[in-house]
Amino acid sequence: MADVMNVGVNLEAFSQAISAIQALRSSVTRVFDSLKDGMKNKETLEGREKNFISEFQENLQAVNRDLNELERLSNLVGRPSESHPLHNSGLLSLDPVQDKTPLYSQLLQAYKWSNKLQYHAGLASSLLNQQSLKRSANQMGASAKRRPKVQPSALALPPQYVDDVISRICRMFPDMTIELSRPNGTSAVLLVTLGKVLKAILVMRSLFIDRTIVRGFNENVYSEDGKLDIWSKSNYQVFQKVTDHATTALLHYQLPQMPDVVVRSFMTWLRSYIKLFQTPCQRCGKFLQDGLPPTWRDFRTLEASHDTCRQ
Amino acid sequence: MGDLNSISLDCGRKPEHPEETHSDVGRTCELHVPVAEGKSVQQTVDLLHKKLEQLSAVKQGSFFVDCETYHAAGPTSGQPPKLLYVMHNSEMPLSCMAMFEGGPCLTADANFDVLMVKLKSHFQNAKGHKVESRGARYQYCDFLVKVGTITMSSSARGISVEVEYCPCVVPGDCWNLMKEFMQSFLGSNVPELPSVFTAKPEGLYAPADSTDTMTQYLELFSKVRKQQVVPGSTVR
C-alpha cells in the first residue's frame, strides 16, 4: 500500500508533465508548419534564406526546451511498482471513485476466499482419502503410483491422457463399447453402447463428465446433420428415468484428485443396467411399478430397485 | 428405385443385427383371448378397455391388421396348394407384408397389392378367407396395447390382444416383465394363462429373429380360420 500512497503524492507532478507534453506537441507542430510554409517573400533571395533558417533554429530550440522540461518532470513522477502482488489488477486501487465501486476490496476478499477454499479442500480430501467409505477409494493403492501423472489442475489434461483412460476402461468391460469423438475442440464426447439395452452419451470436460443422456438401443443418437445429438431426451419413459439417475450418479461419484477413478466408477455403475429389463426389484420383488421396470441402481451395491422402493 | 426408407421394415429381424432395421417396434406379443362364458365378444372387449383405463392407460386412436389369402394355381403334383398371405398393419400404413407359412417373407410397398391383381391367373384370392382384427390402441408408459376384434367374412370370431414393450429390442429379456404386465389386466378375466404362451414359450419367444409381430398375427389368424370347422364353439 505504501507504494500506492507515494504515487498519490506525485499527482501534482503528473498534471505538470501532461501540460509539458502538450507544450512539446505544439512546438513540434510549429516546426513542421514553418517547414511547410517555406520561405516568405523578402526583397532579396539572401534575406529570404536567412530569415527562414533563423526561424527554423528558433523552433527547434523550443522543441528541445520542452523535451528537457518533460524529462525533468517524468523523473519526479516516479514509476509504479512492477512487483505488485496482484499484478495489474492491483492498479484498481488507483481508481479515485473507490467509494462508489468498491471493486478493489471485493477483489481482495475473493482472493482470500479462494485461497482458504483451496486450503480446506486439500485438507478435506486428504482426510477423506483415509476413510474407505467408497468403492472407488479401494483402488487408491493401485492408482497412487500413477498419481504424480495427474496434474492438480485436472481440468487441463492432455487429450492423449483422456484417450488412454477411456480405452483402458473400454477394455475392462467387454459388453460395453465406447466411441470417443471431439466435435468441438479438445472436449471429448463419449457414445457408450451397453449390450443391446441402451446407449448413453457422455459429454466430458477433460476427464470430468459434464452431462449425460441415456436413450434406448434402437433410438437415434445422431441428429439429421450426422452429429451426436446431446440434447433431445429419450422417447421412452424408462430411459428418461435412467437419465435422471445417471445425472444423480455423476454428482455422487466425485474424487477431484483422481478423475480417472471417477469415470471408471461411473462406468461400472452404468454397466449394471445390462439387465435392466431382466431383473426384478430387490425390494418388492416385482418387475413393474407404474409401468416402469426397476430403474434405480444402488451406488455401492448396484442393487436394482424401483425409484419408489429405494427409500 | 422406390422409396421405402420411410417405412419400417420389420421382417426378418435378427437380434444380432437390430441396427439394420430402424423401426421403433420393440418386443411384441399377441394372444388370443377366449371370450368369457356367457358374454359376447363386444362385452369382453369393453371389459378389457375398462381394465386398461383403470391402469390409467391412454387411448390413442385405433388400429387394424388384415390378412388376405392367395392360393397358388397350377400343377401342385398332389400336394395341397401353396398358400400365400398378404398382410397389412396400420402401424406401417405404406407397406404390406407377404409371407408363406413358415417360409420367407417379404416387406414391400402398397403396390404389391396391385401386383397380386396382375398375378391373379397364378395366385387366386380366397375372398372368403380374409381375416382382420380392428380395435383400439392404448398406451401405458412404454407399453402399447391393442385390443382388437377378429372378424372373418363379417362375423366376429374372437379377440386379439397385442402387447408391445417398445424400449427393449431383445424379446427374451423383457418377457417376464411383459408377463407381469399382462397379468395385471388379463389376470382375473382370464383365469389360466392363454394357451398360446403356456404351450410353447420357447418356440414363440426365444428365437427372436423368427417371431415378429406379423407372423404372430398370422398364426393367430390361422387358428381362427380353423375354429370355423369346430361346431359348437363358444366363440360367437
Next chain:
Amino acid sequence: MEAPPVTVMPVTGGTVNMMEYLLQGSVLDQALDSLLHRLRGLCDNMEPESFADHEMVYLLKGQQGNPFLLRARRSLAHLATPWHLRYLGQPEVGDKSRHALVRNCVDVATSHSLPEFLNEMSFRMDHEFVAKGHIFRKGSLKVVVSKLFRVLVQGNTENTEPLSLSSLVELSVLAPAGQDTVSEDMRAFAEQLKPLVHLEKIDPKRHM
C-alpha cells in the same frame, strides 16, 4: 391449388393404373460423350445421377399362355436401398396416333428377401445383367442412358463383360392410363436428340 407434377405424386396406394410410355434407341460408345453433353443441356438443371444396377428377370410358367415376367433390380452402388420389383404388361404398339410404346407398369419397392421369396412363389430366374449409366430428368420425362453388361458367372456381378459397343437410351414417362398427350412431349424431346440418337417406338415382340 395446382395439381402437383407427376413426378412428386405418390405412386403408393396401389390403386392407380399406371402406364409407362417408352421410346428406345441406342448410341455408339464414341458418341456417348456428346449425347451426355446434349442431355445435360436439355434436361433439368441437376447433377446427372449415375447408377449401377443388377437386374434379374424372373419367369413364372403356368399351365397355359405366356409366362409371367417380373424384373427384380437392386442397386450395386447403394446396397442398403430397397430392391425394385417391376411388372410390365403387354405393350400396345398398334395405335399409330400414339408416338410411344405404352404398357402397363407396376413398381414395387421391397425388402432384400425378394429373390428367396420369388423362388417360393415358383418364379425361376431366366437371365440377369448389370446396367451402368446415367439418369436425366426433364419434368416428368426420364432419360436413362445405360450400358449393359453380361454376367459371366451367375450371381457374380464383379465378373461381367459389355454386351455391345453401344449404350441403350430410353426415354420414358410414367402416367395414369389415358394421358396420351405425354407422348407428344416425348416426341418433341426425341426430335431434339437427333441426329445423335434416334428414339423410336420399338416392339419387343418383333425382336424375339
